[in-house]
Amino acid sequence: MKIAVLLKMVPDLVEELEVDSTGKALDTEELKFKLNEFDDHALEEALLLGGEEDEVVALALEGEGNEKLLFTALAKGASRAVQLTGVQPGGSGEQATAFAAALAESSFDLILTGVQSVDDREGQLGPLLAARMGLPCVSVVTGVSVTDGGATVNKEYSGGVMAEFEVTLPAVLGIQSAQQPPRYAPVSKVRQMQQTATIESLTVGGAGGGAESEVTAMAPPEVGASAKMLDDAAALLEVLRGEGVA
Amino acid sequence: MGDHRYQEYVEKDDAVIDGIDVSGAWNRMWVPREVTEYDFTFLDRVTDLSGGESMGWCYECAECIGVCPVDNVGSYGPRKLYRKLQIGLDLFDHPDLWLCTTCRNCLRVCPKEVDMMQIMPAVREQAILNGNVPGELQEMLQNVAEYGNPMGESARKRMRWLKKFDEPVRDLSKEPGEVDVLWYVSDYFSYHPRGIDAAKAMVRVFNRLGVDFGVLGRNERCDGDSQRLCGETGLFEELAEHNHALFEQNPHERLVVSDPHAYNAFKNEYPKLTGTEYNVQHYTQFLAEKTEQLAGMFTGEFPRKVTFHDPCYLGRHNGEYEAPRTLIEAVPGIDFVEMFRCKEQGYCCGGGGGGMWLDGLTADHTFERLSENRVREAVDVGAEVLAVCCPYEVSRFEDAVKSTDNDGKLEVLDIIEILDSCLGDD
Numbered sequence: 001m002k003i004a005v006l007l008k009m010v011p012d013l014v015e016e017l018e019v020d021s022t023g024k025a026l027d028t029e030e031l032k033f034k035l036n037e038f039d040d041h042a043l044e045e046a047l048l049l050g051g052e053e054d055e056v057v058a059l060a061l062e063g064e065g066n067e068k069l070l071f072t073a074l075a076k077g078a079s080r081a082v083q084l085t086g087v088q089p090g091g092s093g094e095q096a097t098a099f100a101a102a103l104a105e106s107s108f109d110l111i112l113t114g115v116q117s118v119d120d121r122e123g124q125l126g127p128l129l130a131a132r133m134g135l136p137c138v139s140v141v142t143g144v145s146v147t148d149g150g151a152t153v154n155k156e157y158s159g160g161v162m163a164e165f166e167v168t169l170p171a172v173l174g175i176q177s178a179q180q181p182p183r184y185a186p187v188s189k190v191r192q193m194q195q196t197a198t199i200e201s202l203t204v205g206g207a208g209g210g211a212e213s214e215v216t217a218m219a220p221p222e223v224g225a226s227a228k229m230l231d232d233a234a235a236l237l238e239v240l241r242g243e244g245v246a
Numbered sequence: 247m248g249d250h251r252y253q254e255y256v257e258k259d260d261a262v263i264d265g266i267d268v269s270g271a272w273n274r275m276w277v278p279r280e281v282t283e284y285d286f287t288f289l290d291r292v293t294d295l296s297g298g299e300s301m302g303w304c305y306e307c308a309e310c311i312g313v314c315p316v317d318n319v320g321s322y323g324p325r326k327l328y329r330k331l332q333i334g335l336d337l338f339d340h341p342d343l344w345l346c347t348t349c350r351n352c353l354r355v356c357p358k359e360v361d362m363m364q365i366m367p368a369v370r371e372q373a374i375l376n377g378n379v380p381g382e383l384q385e386m387l388q389n390v391a392e393y394g395n396p397m398g399e400s401a402r403k404r405m406r407w408l409k410k411f412d413e414p415v416r417d418l419s420k421e422p423g424e425v426d427v428l429w430y431v432s433d434y435f436s437y438h439p440r441g442i443d444a445a446k447a448m449v450r451v452f453n454r455l456g457v458d459f460g461v462l463g464r465n466e467r468c469d470g471d472s473q474r475l476c477g478e479t480g481l482f483e484e485l486a487e488h489n490h491a492l493f494e495q496n497p498h499e500r501l502v503v504s505d506p507h508a509y510n511a512f513k514n515e516y517p518k519l520t521g522t523e524y525n526v527q528h529y530t531q532f533l534a535e536k537t538e539q540l541a542g543m544f545t546g547e548f549p550r551k552v553t554f555h556d557p558c559y560l561g562r563h564n565g566e567y568e569a570p571r572t573l574i575e576a577v578p579g580i581d582f583v584e585m586f587r588c589k590e591q592g593y594c595c596g597g598g599g600g601g602m603w604l605d606g607l608t609a610d611h612t613f614e615r616l617s618e619n620r621v622r623e624a625v626d627v628g629a630e631v632l633a634v635c636c637p638y639e640v641s642r643f644e645d646a647v648k649s650t651d652n653d654g655k656l657e658v659l660d661i662i663e664i665l666d667s668c669l670g671d672d
Contacts, residue, residue: 012400014393014398014399014400015400015402030402032400032401032402034392181381181384183377184374184377184379184384184387184388186374186375186478186480186481187391187478187480187481187483187484188375188479188480188481188483189375189480190480191480191484
């Protein structure tokens with residue numbers, strides 16, 4: 001079995017986020033990037049699924065910090081790491097197009113990606129990629145088991161409802177959480193990979209993104225009126241009377 | 247005993263020695279007892295490691311058990327560990343691996359020099375490489391690897407504690423140049439609210455004394471010593487290379503640190519990697535040299551009963567017991583009282599060797615936190631204030647004061663806070 005895992009760096013929310021001068025995007029000057037936490041779960045699920053015979057390939061778009069990301073994936077146990085070059089940075093649509101181009105060249109049984117990310121809260125990457133490739137897609141997946149020619153996947157709905165899907169392979173899965181917490185990559189292993197392993201490079205060109213939503217404005221949330229703390233039930237009653245509900 | 251193998255024996259049917267017939271039951275030889283028949287696989291796996299050798303030297307005298315701070319609140323100690331390894335404990339995948347706080351009290355009394363400070367990191371390193379790392383510890387390691395501090399705070403916010411603080415502090419990342427004292431602030435002094443209190447006190451004391459000092463600002467990263475003791479050797483090396491380069495880039499006469507763990511790292515561990523000796527002092531050592539000057543400057547008193555907790559990494563690991571006491575005793579009006587377990591016999595707060603980030607796991611295998619045990623002792627000697635000089639300890643002991651229902655009875659203060667409180671505003 002051949003499993004692809006799509007990894008990407010996203011803005012790290014420990015830093016203050018600021019909107020740049022265009023008013024449409026984050027100011028990346030002072031931004032730190034980190035691996036999308038859901039992608040980390042996708043990688044973990046792939047590593048848990050992959051046996052000795054299987055191949056787990058980590059793919060990332062070219063970008064700052066992505067080499068370390070891919071070496072870390074190798075240190076965790078991925079069989080190969082591929083960096084896609086020649087891609088213009090863009091939204092989920094452009095990313096989906098780039099990944100689709102890269103994945104079309106080899107026959108993967110499963111393509112795993114994080115269900116969403118801080119810069120893709122709608123979780124579009126997986127569905128758009130599946131649409132580009134003409135493959136089935138299940139999102140918000142919390143468990144995968146591979147059967148003959150297909151896979152059984154658990155999907156989480158709100159309110160604690162779970163569903164089980166049978167899906168034919170190849171398929172794209174948006175992983176919500178792996179069956180185990182993502183493993184630790186010891187720094188010495190990552191360093192060893194940086195010295196001994198090779199990251200493959202694949203040029204996919206800047207194909208058009210197709211239908212894509214456009215950011216028209218970006219702004220920090222407005223600070224609302226602060227909450228008023230009431231002393232006792234009498235004060236609450238007074239407020240309710242003032243609102244005409246008591 | 248049932249079918250225990252002790253009952254197996256051999257008898258010589260025909261044993262005549264020097265003409266005397268000794269055959270029969272009374273020449274019965276018991277087959278070798280289990281003591282020589284252990285499966286040494288698991289012990290060998292420890293002693294085969296570089297650093298793990300001394301585990302095999304244990305002759306089970308149990309001197310260590312009497313002084314082990316963890317055994318005091320549970321059932322763990324080097325001798326017990328040796329016994330478990332003999333009878334098949336896989337230490338590489340067992341909670342016992344994470345209980346040792348590397349406080350060094352066992353090595354102090356061990357006639358065979360079984361060295362847990364070498365054994366634990368060696369075995370833990372293999373455990374981490376095999377993916378066996380407790381979740382709470384993994385989070386800390388990832389934070390240090392990603393952000394350079396165990397809290398997972400932004401590296402850029404490392405100097406945020408200086409906001410709304412009027413005292414001058416030279417940030418060498420912005421104002422490079424030579425200083426007399428390069429002050430290594432450390433993680434907890436930079437990010438933890440109570441550590442920040444102590445950091446501000448340090449700045450005020452330095453400034454009152456006219457110390458020419460600078461800090462590394464946002465470039466400073468975790469010293470890595472606790473991560474080394476957790477077995478994350480690669481991370482320690484990365485941090486050591488980073489901090490060493492900063493020390494080289496920022497000319498200074500001496501390195502003064504807030505944290506005994508950093509002191510241990512820079513004094514004993516970094517030189518092994520970098521080949522450089524650092525002129526490093528813990529802040530209590532630096533200030534103890536200035537006791538006379540300080541004494542002339544005190545304007546206030548500290549009329550309270552104070553006891554002192556020796557940090558393992560300043561005391562037992564590095565032999566410094568006097569500097570903190572010199573400072574405490576110099577404080578006007580102070581009533582200093584020792585706890586029974588002090589100096590080389592000092593108890594451990596539980597934070598060393600990764601214990602700082604293993605509270606959940608340790609709680610599952612002990613009946614009381616080490617910090618709680620220590621706080622009770624401080625209360626027992628009648629202290630109103632527990633003085634400390636390790637950034638791990640304020641938060642640990644303050645929590646323990648609350649969890650032992652001693653809130654309001656015992657205050658935990660860093661020595662620098664006590665000194666600062668007596669120096670007044672100018």
